[in-house]
Every structure is written in structure tokens, then in C-alpha cells.
Amino acid sequence: MRILLLGGTGEARALAELLVAAGIDVVSSLAGRTADARLPAGEVRTGGFGGADGLAAWLRAHPVDAVIDATHPFAATMTAHAAAATRETAVPLLVLRRPGWTPGPHDNWHWADSPSAAADLLPTLGSRPFLTIGRQGLNAFAPTSATTGELGSAGRGLWMLARCVEAPEPRPAWCRLILARGPFAVADELVLLREHRIDVLVTKDSGGPATSAKLEAARQLRLPVVVIRRPPLPADLATVESVDQAVQWVIRPT
Template sequence: MHVLVLGGTTEARRLAALLVAELPAGARVTSSLAGRVAAPALPPGEVRIGGFGGSDGLAAWLRTHQVDALIDATHPFAGTISFNAAAAAAAAHVPLLVLRRPGWTPGDGDDWHPVGSLEEAARTLPALGRRVFLTTGRTGLAAFAGLDELWFLMRSVDAPEPPHPARMEVLLERGPFTLAGERELLRRHRIDVVVTKDSGGAATAPKLAAAREAGIPVVVVRRPPVPEGVAVVGTPDLAFARLQDLLGRRA
């Protein structure tokens, strides 16, 4: 038995650990990481780093390495790989499961401004504030590069590359983050608007609670869709249970 996990997320690492511990002896668990983070946290089992060369390359890899099931546990905003995975799984006749952590939902007191893209977020910002806490990752900063009248605090794991906003301070940190820490960050940098992707999960959610307490608006970039007709689960435990069902039906 060979299971390929398209990973890079906390949920992917937890799932890999569960598979390594619970699958029968001799089963192979391979996690594939995109290689965009300089020092990624490695999951248990076998690990490969780098792309596949599109859906055709992934389909060839599935056949060559005799993969019995493919689990897409990539970041909710890694849209291209998810559609490549769906096409490759169909071409190679391999069962596919998508593991996506649930998205965030606004609560009482939240001042959220949902948008469909980073470009729309950039167009929304000038009417909301002047000191921006930007937590959308180090890619896609070109969307904000022309906002010279705004100041940005950009947080990411690795340093960004241009183009990016001219007035920007970079904070290199990896979550999880605490509510106390996020409160202090907003206060110290006099943040008056937050920009985030709807990544979901608990590791980076405290910034939303801190913004709510401070009455700060939050621009939230909506998630891209997952491919139609693909089974989606929200936790590693549910993914493991569904995987057992998929492999059982295939046997």
C-alpha cells in the first residue's frame, strides 16, 4: 500500500503521522512538499520536495510509484495543485481525497470586508486605514506595491522578494501565535486595518480576535474553490477514516 500526501500544512503533517502509526506494516506514506519554505517542518514517513510538472507529471508519478490513494492536504490557497491533483488522479485512476481545515467565520463585533482576490483587497484598503498588518504570505505582494500612501507590516515565514510596497516592515515569524502577542503587535505598530486570507485553523486565528477587541477592520480574501466532485473532509482523523473506506472499496 502506498499513500501520497500533498502536504505543507499542519494538518498534512498530522495526517502523515497518523498514517505512519496506523496503516499496516509495510505500507508506504510519502509526503510531497512544494519547497517554497526554506526550512519546512518535515512529517514522518518518506518526503519528496519539489513540483511534479503539472497534472501529467503527477499522473506519471502516481503510476510509476504505484500509489493507491492520493490526499490533497495543501494550503487552502494552493489552488493550482488541487486542480492538478484532481486531473492526475482521474488520469491514473487513483482515489483522491481533499483535506481542508474549515474556514473562519465572523462573530459578533467583527468588522470583516470579504474580497475575492489580493487585487480587490488592495483596492479596498485606502478607505479603511493607513497602517496595514498584511498576513497574506510573501507571494502576491505586487498587488499592494502601488499603495505608496500606506504603511505595511508584513509577516511571513521567509523574507519576501520585490515587487512589494515601498513602505513596508517585514516580520519573520512562524505560528502559532497568541492572543496576547497579537494584541501587543497591533498596539505597538498602531495598526488600523488587517489583511488576511481565509486560511482557517487555530494557529493564526488570534489576530482576528485581537482585531475584534480593538475595533479594527479586517479584509478577508475568500478561498478559491476545490475541484467539483471531489470528497472533502476537515480533519486528519476524518481523512484517515475516509481513506480506509476508499481503500476498502478499491480492494
């Protein structure tokens, strides 16, 4: 059996390891946006396919028994391309998406449909936000015109702290930028929030434990949290929420 695994997440690496250990031929495809990406077990290809048509052409040239989309929950374009290409080539597709986060009874969460909608909420919630949405979408929080105020004023009187795995290009001058990769500890997140006097947290609904410590830290400090909703999946896709479920789907009786 040969599987094309659209990866880049921790779940994708764990799935590749289990499938390779089970004797299954796995080709993991990485977008190549992160310079020091952790490579999974098995064969690895890097770079895009050239849209849905390019992926369909790759599937015809490199036949596989199934495609598993284990990309980030916000990689909506890649998922749409995978759905279209597998429909065209009649290759089975499974989407592995870890569950999203859910607020606790005392959490003060505010949901937004996009980074720009999240940016619009900030002035009503605080003046020193911590942006933890990655480098894509960060520009939605940038100033619309040159400002002469303090760092990160963004024309709204806000001071902004942002954390990314890698710096955006060009590197933003309107916020203070931290480069770090999870997992993060609650104690460290508490120190960070207190040190920078953060009064509102902004995050995507990525789910998973690697970056969830910030939510617990915000909960302990009673901070409001702006959560950007996940993009919806294409209709009628087979989906699972765990690596074990994905393994069972691959080895299911035929």
C-alpha cells in the first residue's frame, strides 16, 4: 500500500511514523514554508503541486492507494485542492483534523471569522494584545498608514506583541516580534503575559496541546481571548480527529 500524506503537523509526523512501522509506503508532502521543518518517517517531497490540477497530475504520475490530508486546520486552500484532485482521479481521501479548543465556564472568549475581524475587536477589549496566529494573517493587524506613535500602535493606540515560528517577510516594524516554536509551558506563558502587561490574547482555533498553554495562562489571569474560527471543510469528506483513527482507516478491511 502507498499513501500520499499531506503533512506539516505533529499529527502528520506521528501518523507517518506509525504507517511506516506497519510496512506501508508513505510519501509525506511538506509545503516548505518552514526552513527547519521536522521531517517525518518515510519518503518526503517538498513544495506545492501547482493547485488542484497539479495535484491531480501528480496522482496520475505517482499512483497511490489513498491521500490523507493532515495539514493545519487553517490550510483551507490545500484541503480544497486535495478534495478536487482526489475527486477527479477517484483516489480515496481522508482528512485528519484534531479537535478545536472549547472555552471553559469562566473563559471570556470572543469568536471572529477572520484575522481582520479579530483586529476590529481588539480596541474594545484591550490595548496590549498578544498575537499568536502565526505569520500568515498577521498583516491584518498592521497599521493602514504610517504612524509616529509607540511601537505597535497600529493607528489604534495599541501596543502589540506577536509570536511566530519564523519571521514574516518583510519583518513587521509595527509590533514586537518573538520567534519561538511550541510546545509551551503554562508557567512560561504566564511570565510572558505578565512581563509584557498583555491584556488580550488573539489566537486561531488550532486545537491540540502544543500551543494550548496560552489559553490556560489567559484563564488564570482572567484575560479576554479573541479566537479565529476554522475555515469550513468541503462537503462530504471522510474525516477523523485522531492519529489512531487515521491508522484504522488505512488498514480497514476492504
